Amino acid sequence: MGLIPPSTVDAPIVYYAFGGGMGHVTRAAAILRQLRRLGGAPAVVLTNTTFPQPLQHEKIPYRHITAQATDELTQQLRQHLTDLTPRAVIVDVFADGIIGDLSSILPTLPCPKVLITRHVRASHQQNRARAAACYDLIIMTEDVTPFAQVRSCSCEPILIRSAGELFTREAAREVLGVDDDAPIVLAVSTGSVAWEDDFFRLLQKIRQRKHLRAHLRVASPRASATEYAVTHYPIVELFPGVDVVVGAGGYNLFHEVLASGVQGIFLPQHRRIDDQTWRTQGARVAQSPEELAMLLEQAVHATPTIPRELPCYANGAETAAREIANLLNLLPQCSCHCAHSVPIAAPCSRP
Amino acid sequence: MRCEEKTGFLMLRRCEGPAETQCSVCGKQLCSEHTFALSPDQMTMLSIQPTTTRAVVCLACFRKTQPQQARQATQASQAADQRRRPMFADDNDPYYRYPYYGSYHPYLWGSDFSDRDRRVFDRQEARTGDHGTDSTFDS
Numbered sequence: 001m002g003l004i005p006p007s008t009v010d011a012p013i014v015y016y017a018f019g020g021g022m023g024h025v026t027r028a029a030a031i032l033r034q035l036r037r038l039g040g041a042p043a044v045v046l047t048n049t050t051f052p053q054p055l056q057h058e059k060i061p062y063r064h065i066t067a068q069a070t071d072e073l074t075q076q077l078r079q080h081l082t083d084l085t086p087r088a089v090i091v092d093v094f095a096d097g098i099i100g101d102l103s104s105i106l107p108t109l110p111c112p113k114v115l116i117t118r119h120v121r122a123s124h125q126q127n128r129a130r131a132a133a134c135y136d137l138i139i140m141t142e143d144v145t146p147f148a149q150v151r152s153c154s155c156e157p158i159l160i161r162s163a164g165e166l167f168t169r170e171a172a173r174e175v176l177g178v179d180d181d182a183p184i185v186l187a188v189s190t191g192s193v194a195w196e197d198d199f200f201r202l203l204q205k206i207r208q209r210k211h212l213r214a215h216l217r218v219a220s221p222r223a224s225a226t227e228y229a230v231t232h233y234p235i236v237e238l239f240p241g242v243d244v245v246v247g248a249g250g251y252n253l254f255h256e257v258l259a260s261g262v263q264g265i266f267l268p269q270h271r272r273i274d275d276q277t278w279r280t281q282g283a284r285v286a287q288s289p290e291e292l293a294m295l296l297e298q299a300v301h302a303t304p305t306i307p308r309e310l311p312c313y314a315n316g317a318e319t320a321a322r323e324i325a326n327l328l329n330l331l332p333q334c335s336c337h338c339a340h341s342v343p344i345a346a347p348c349s350r351p
Numbered sequence: 352m353r354c355e356e357k358t359g360f361l362m363l364r365r366c367e368g369p370a371e372t373q374c375s376v377c378g379k380q381l382c383s384e385h386t387f388a389l390s391p392d393q394m395t396m397l398s399i400q401p402t403t404t405r406a407v408v409c410l411a412c413f414r415k416t417q418p419q420q421a422r423q424a425t426q427a428s429q430a431a432d433q434r435r436r437p438m439f440a441d442d443n444d445p446y447y448r449y450p451y452y453g454s455y456h457p458y459l460w461g462s463d464f465s466d467r468d469r470r471v472f473d474r475q476e477a478r479t480g481d482h483g484t485d486s487t488f489d490s
Contacts, residue, residue: 018490019490020490021490023490024490093490094490098490194367195470195471197358198467198468198470198471199471201467201468202464202468202471205464205468267471267472271490272490273490274490286472287472288464288469288472289464289468289469289471289472290464292471292472
């Protein structure tokens with residue numbers, strides 16, 4: 001049965017953000033906040049996340065779906081989409097749904113469909129290739145092979161904050177509660193409770209055993225009121241004040257570290273679809289406590305020699321939002337009739 | 352039966368480990384990771400009759416042996432320790448000290464990391480998903 005086409009221009013953009021951790025909802029929030037800046041349509045996120053902080057922080061409405069089995073999930077998604085009559089559907093990473101739940105829905109959706117995709121394991125690339133034809137636009141970030149016969153484009157890493165939105169070093173260190181010049185090591189996690197606990201304890205042990213004169217701070221959506229916990233969100237805003245970031249190799253943390261220029265040490269974790277080992281190739285990777293201790297010591301000692309300039313990077317979220325807005329004709333046309341759309345904030349520079 | 356100790360760096364929760372023994376003082380069920388072996392002197396402090404068997408206790412009971420030991424430390428060694436290390440908030444946190452051969456010493460660099468430390472680097476397929484429930488939505 002086909003879904004009802006949207007009846008008004010106020011119909012929302014629906015963003016499908018399923019998966020573990022905060023990565024998918026963070027990318028959803030990053031793109032939707034940029035779309036909002038372009039004057040885009042209202043949006044609703046459908047998600048299973050237990051960490052909705054990125055959406056709450058950006059005041060993006062979301063519907064939490066708890067179904068675990070494919071049939072049940074498909075049924076619930078279909079109900080939500082019928083109820084919302086979306087103007088467009090954006091799917092994050094999993095072209096046919098995280099457990100195949102979108103495969104029967106996508107062909108019946110009357111609205112434009114956009115896939116935001118990043119690098120995935122080879123086992124999932126086949127699913128993506130099969131479902132690609134259902135999409136009107138595919139936006140690729142990281143190393144993704146272009147898709148034949150589908151409108152597609154590449155963009156820089158999609159980040160929750162652009163360079164100009166980060167704090168100054170002084171302001172960031174004030175938020176982190178540090179008023180001296182000692183380096184700050186920031187541990188970041190959205191992993192499982194048990195992993196997070198072992199990870200933070202290990203860092204603390206290394207700092208103590210190596211006698212590192214560095215402040216340790218931990219950022220986690222579960223962080224409670226300890227002297228180490230940083231509750232600021234999004235944490236990337238504080239990276240200019242941090243000297244070493246340590247965490248797994250997920251999409252957001254990895255690209256935030258690279259973009260902001262802070263020293264990073266990664267502990268890539270196994271995920272069913274995400275390939276953190278691939279992503280962190282060439283970066284500082286620790287594969288044992290001894291390696292982590294050595295890399296951490298090196299990074300802390302190197303801190304005074306590393307120049308910290310204001311970060312300057314292109315945010316793929318802006319590119320992705322502009323591409324989606326173009327697809328949906330959300331942008332005003334340029335007054336010179338040059339046939340390209342421009343956001344209101346960036347008028348056409350043609351004579 | 353599960354260990355009855357609390358664990359957690361940021362949020363306390365009940366330990367998931369299987370109970371292998373019990374505290375010789377309070378009877379709490381304990382896993383191997385949460386047992387603290389006592390020296391004969393410490394057993395005396397806790398009014399445990401020294402026997403041929405090894406006495407183990409939980410962290411709370413083990414802590415009761417510590418103030419006495421702390422007083423035994425000389426002023427000189429404390430001052431040396433302070434000069435060597437900058438003071439940070441956790442330096443006096445007993446969670447970061449370790450019962451070494453039944454006594455109470457800070458961690459010493461050069462000894463091995465524990466299995467728990469190595470689990471952080473375990474990149475085998477996760478049994479639990481990112482959100483700690485199952486792997487259905489592990490991504």
